[in-house]
Amino acid sequence: MSQSLIPTICPYCGVGCAFYIVVENGRAVGLEYMTDHPVNQGSLCSKGNAALEILDHPERLTHPLIKAADRFRPASWEEALDLIGQRLSAIRHAVGPDALGFLASAKCTNEENYLFQKLARCLGSNHVDHCARLCHAPTVVALAHSLGSAAMTNPIPDLAESDCILVIGSNWAENHSPLARWVWRAKDRGARVIVVDPRLTPTAWLADLYLPLRPGTDVALLNGLMHVALTEGLVDRDFIARRTTGFDALARHLMAYPPSRVSEITGLPPAQIVATARAYASASAASLVYCMGVTQHTTGSENVLACADLALLCGQIGRRGAGLMPLRGQNNVQGACDMGALAQFYPGYQPVDAPEVRDFFAHAWGVAADTLSLSPGLTVVEMIEAAAAGRIRALYVMGENPVLSDPNADRVREALSRLDLLVVQDIFLTETAEMADVVLPAAAWAEKEGSTTTTERRVQWSHQAVEPPGQARPDTWIIGQIARRLGLTWGEVAPPSVLAEINRTVPIYGGLVPERLMAARGGLFWPCPTPEHPGTPILHMERFATADGRARLIPVDFRPPAEEPEERFPLTLTTGRIAIHYNAGSMTRRSPSLVTRAPTLCVELNPVDAAQWGVSDGEWVTVSTPRGQTQARARITDTVEAGVVFMPFHFPGTNRLTTDLLDPQAKIPEYKVAACQIAVARKEDEQ
Amino acid sequence: MKEIFVRLDRCVGCHSCELACAVEHSAAKSLFAALAEAPVPRKRLYVEQVLTHKLPLLCRHCEDAPCVRVCRTGAMSQDAVSRIVTHDPERCIGCWMCTMVCPYGVIGRQLERRIAVKCDRCPDREEPACVTACPTRALLYMEEEDFSERMRRVAAAEVVEGYGRAQAV
Amino acid sequence: MTRLVYVQMERCLDCQACEIACQREHQGLPNIVVVPVEDRFAVALMCRHCDSAPCVAACYAGALAATDGMVAFDAARCTGCGLCLVACPFGVIQWTPDGRSVHKCDLCTDRQATGREPVCVLTCPAEALSYEEYTEFTRRVQHRAVASVLRGQEVKRR
Structure with a gap:
């Protein structure tokens, strides 16, 4: 009975914690902490501790399924793959490549996402996107515009070097828990932590200053902070002069945002706005941490621009402890973006509408240049709309669950039901997989190898620890098989060979060669252009990644959220995550130790609202918006302000309520604000 | 009520206060005899150094003291008038909740006797031993009003000096 | 220690x-x-592994014992009487799901x-x-307290 310890990277969030899987006789029998990892230092959150519960789970998909007469029947790989190959080519030939849609996955490795988008593009479709569209698309769009590089600027442990940590719309205490140790180290040194959030989250528990702003008023607040920094002479004139453009226009623009006006918009006292601006601007090194509270708005791109403006104006970027830190949600959402699983970019953020880029990839992939489309593809929500309109006829989904994760879920279901072909490749029979024509069983993270990229741009190799259950196969193998059936000759698709191809086609990954990456404990930071390059932990130290090396200061105006409370829907619904569950819950709702701690959907509401609508704690209520309704258990708490209700989105139901109105640039839906109504559920409605 | 005040700029880190504290809390109350006692008498205040700065830390006998709040057996109690927090070894079960919640880390543990040890303000003495022992008078035992009056005198002197400098400019 | x-x-x-x-x-x-x-x-x-643990005093079966600075539990000797649950000031001795024994840290x-x-x-x-x-723990707290006081002084001097 010999035990071995296999190092692995946690499959949940973007922090990229490492741990060991204890393997005995080919089975994962335990978990051991990796205390020398540079980010988590051994620690894991609740979900990481339960990660192994997924591997031997009885509900795992173990063989391909084909739907016939509304029922699934088991099928062989040959049959399932042949069917997919035939139907995809038939639709491609009959309707054209633009009828094919592809949803990649932030849960899959870089190699898998690279192959997946390569498949889509070699078939002539740029309709390949993934859930980054639903979390950090505004970061990708806005930071590329202002800084030239759409990623977190500093490593997580750098937080310990900050003298001020400004957190806007991020509940990292629950969602990226290992940050806590680095923030506490900063606090031990006397750093000030300021948390801006409509909810008093556990992140706000450790704040020195907590700002409960009205949902959707971030731009006003950020402009107000800049106004104070500017008028009090706290901006970094030298940095602005040397490293930015556009200061004069921004400065003029900011005059319209004095604390008095910002206070009216945000509902925050002017003194809090002034205190925050002073603490951030005058710190010798300050970090600005933001997350979905900033991005998931119809003004998401503007929110991100305002964050970047603030950091630039105060010179709080490009140094140790001073950075802009968008926390990415999934274990490989950064990597999936880097690998071009985005409608408008080839791998390495190279635009699809540039002919020279098209020619480069056509050559690299050995296809005729005119096979590759020059028009940017449809994004996640647009693909669903196109499916509803009959323009997308086939959708190949790898490890995503749009029925739960996309907004306005009832419409998503309807759209998917109109497809001629829905292929879902996943580890469980998710709500989306249930609607599929063909379901392909995939290997979970520990059952395959490959690289993932953390929120900090840290690329880490994850080793295979155990074999997949039944006939489940790694995604690279499945994609390779489908490609072969569509007449593409790719040769070897094992992860190390795919990574070698990535080294050649994605300059920022140029030096992350397989042998080097496999040996690097704690991974390597991109950009890493050559095998000798040490990697780049801190971005923008000397110059920004723009053409002239300078960052752009871009003025943005406050616009109210798309949907505001009105007579029929008088409350504001905001959504988010809780410590125990993860995203659409496909994994956490199946983990016994997690789901027993949070078994049902709940809705948090203020005692004032509870009294007004006659709701008592623990009671089932119906929450409704113009799009739909759902039942949830009431949780009465003063951590949300009166007039605001909060629901986690880990359960079916929440996203039947959210709006699919999009940010015009980044195409992200406004998950964080919807007008809603609550009522005590009638007995027969109770779940 | 009299309190023990610390003048932050005066501590030179000689540890005389610690020694005097341990002796005062020995059975014999003399240095040489105390050395031979078992268990070895324990000090209840701690001179801590950060970079080059030194500072004696001792129980502040907090208003609404956290250690008293968390004590599940009533071993830790606070005098309503003097605010002195005292510890009753008979009732202590040695759970160390008080140690964990003290913001200054000044509740110690005497393993041999399985009890918590902390400052009791030297009930047998006119002036606490640490104050008497301090050669630089960094520790002062006086009424709050007297201490703040002393601080006001220092502050006023600084104002005059600063004002004078401003006039000169 | x-x-x-x-x-x-x-x-x-x-x-x-x-x-x-x-x-x-x-x-x-x-x-x-x-x-x-x-x-x-x-x-x-x-479990705080109390030095004079009430649960140990309450356990007549000898299932709970103070050894080597911890309160050890021997399930084989537990009769499931539940007196330790009653005695524990922190409620951290819990029934096993079958209600026949207890579990603790x-x-x-x-x-x-x-x-x-x-x-x-x-x-x-x-x-x-x-x-x-415990000395490592209190030293850390002391160090932080002093650092915090000194930072206050620095602000005053600045």
Whole structure:
């Protein structure tokens, strides 16, 4: 009975914690902490501790399924793959490549996402996107515009070097828990932590200053902070002069945002706005941490621009402890973006509408240049709309669950039901997989190898620890098989060979060669252009990644959220995550130790609202918006302000309520604000 | 009520206060005899150094003291008038909740006797031993009003000096 | 000297990682419990391994014993009378699901044999939990207190 310890990277969030899987006789029998990892230092959150519960789970998909007469029947790989190959080519030939849609996955490795988008593009479709569209698309769009590089600027442990940590719309205490140790180290040194959030989250528990702003008023607040920094002479004139453009226009623009006006918009006292601006601007090194509270708005791109403006104006970027830190949600959402699983970019953020880029990839992939489309593809929500309109006829989904994760879920279901072909490749029979024509069983993270990229741009190799259950196969193998059936000759698709191809086609990954990456404990930071390059932990130290090396200061105006409370829907619904569950819950709702701690959907509401609508704690209520309704258990708490209700989105139901109105640039839906109504559920409605 | 005040700029880190504290809390109350006692008498205040700065830390006998709040057996109690927090070894079960919640880390543990040890303000003495022992008078035992009056005198002197400098400019 | 699990109360963020790690390590039974208070705080409670433990005094079967600076539990001798549950001031001795015996923190004795720390300590993202001598714990608190006072002085001087 010999035990071995296999190092692995946690499959949940973007922090990229490492741990060991204890393997005995080919089975994962335990978990051991990796205390020398540079980010988590051994620690894991609740979900990481339960990660192994997924591997031997009885509900795992173990063989391909084909739907016939509304029922699934088991099928062989040959049959399932042949069917997919035939139907995809038939639709491609009959309707054209633009009828094919592809949803990649932030849960899959870089190699898998690279192959997946390569498949889509070699078939002539740029309709390949993934859930980054639903979390950090505004970061990708806005930071590329202002800084030239759409990623977190500093490593997580750098937080310990900050003298001020400004957190806007991020509940990292629950969602990226290992940050806590680095923030506490900063606090031990006397750093000030300021948390801006409509909810008093556990992140706000450790704040020195907590700002409960009205949902959707971030731009006003950020402009107000800049106004104070500017008028009090706290901006970094030298940095602005040397490293930015556009200061004069921004400065003029900011005059319209004095604390008095910002206070009216945000509902925050002017003194809090002034205190925050002073603490951030005058710190010798300050970090600005933001997350979905900033991005998931119809003004998401503007929110991100305002964050970047603030950091630039105060010179709080490009140094140790001073950075802009968008926390990415999934274990490989950064990597999936880097690998071009985005409608408008080839791998390495190279635009699809540039002919020279098209020619480069056509050559690299050995296809005729005119096979590759020059028009940017449809994004996640647009693909669903196109499916509803009959323009997308086939959708190949790898490890995503749009029925739960996309907004306005009832419409998503309807759209998917109109497809001629829905292929879902996943580890469980998710709500989306249930609607599929063909379901392909995939290997979970520990059952395959490959690289993932953390929120900090840290690329880490994850080793295979155990074999997949039944006939489940790694995604690279499945994609390779489908490609072969569509007449593409790719040769070897094992992860190390795919990574070698990535080294050649994605300059920022140029030096992350397989042998080097496999040996690097704690991974390597991109950009890493050559095998000798040490990697780049801190971005923008000397110059920004723009053409002239300078960052752009871009003025943005406050616009109210798309949907505001009105007579029929008088409350504001905001959504988010809780410590125990993860995203659409496909994994956490199946983990016994997690789901027993949070078994049902709940809705948090203020005692004032509870009294007004006659709701008592623990009671089932119906929450409704113009799009739909759902039942949830009431949780009465003063951590949300009166007039605001909060629901986690880990359960079916929440996203039947959210709006699919999009940010015009980044195409992200406004998950964080919807007008809603609550009522005590009638007995027969109770779940 | 009299309190023990610390003048932050005066501590030179000689540890005389610690020694005097341990002796005062020995059975014999003399240095040489105390050395031979078992268990070895324990000090209840701690001179801590950060970079080059030194500072004696001792129980502040907090208003609404956290250690008293968390004590599940009533071993830790606070005098309503003097605010002195005292510890009753008979009732202590040695759970160390008080140690964990003290913001200054000044509740110690005497393993041999399985009890918590902390400052009791030297009930047998006119002036606490640490104050008497301090050669630089960094520790002062006086009424709050007297201490703040002393601080006001220092502050006023600084104002005059600063004002004078401003006039000169 | 003996090491114990100490908790810096203000650091706990109610993520419940320690509970899940503990139950994975102890056949599904968590010996540490995180108790949220007014949605503003959370307190991680586990056996304090009291020096003069009330549970040991209450146990007439000799199943609970103070040894080597910890309160050890021997399930084989437990009669399931429940007196220890009543005696424990922190409610951290719990019934097993069948109600026939109890379970409590064992400081991960099995792991310590191979030099590994208790899982709750290793997993805590916020470093709220530590496994150390009490002097190490208090020294850290003292150091922080002094640093904080000195920072106040610096601000005054600036």
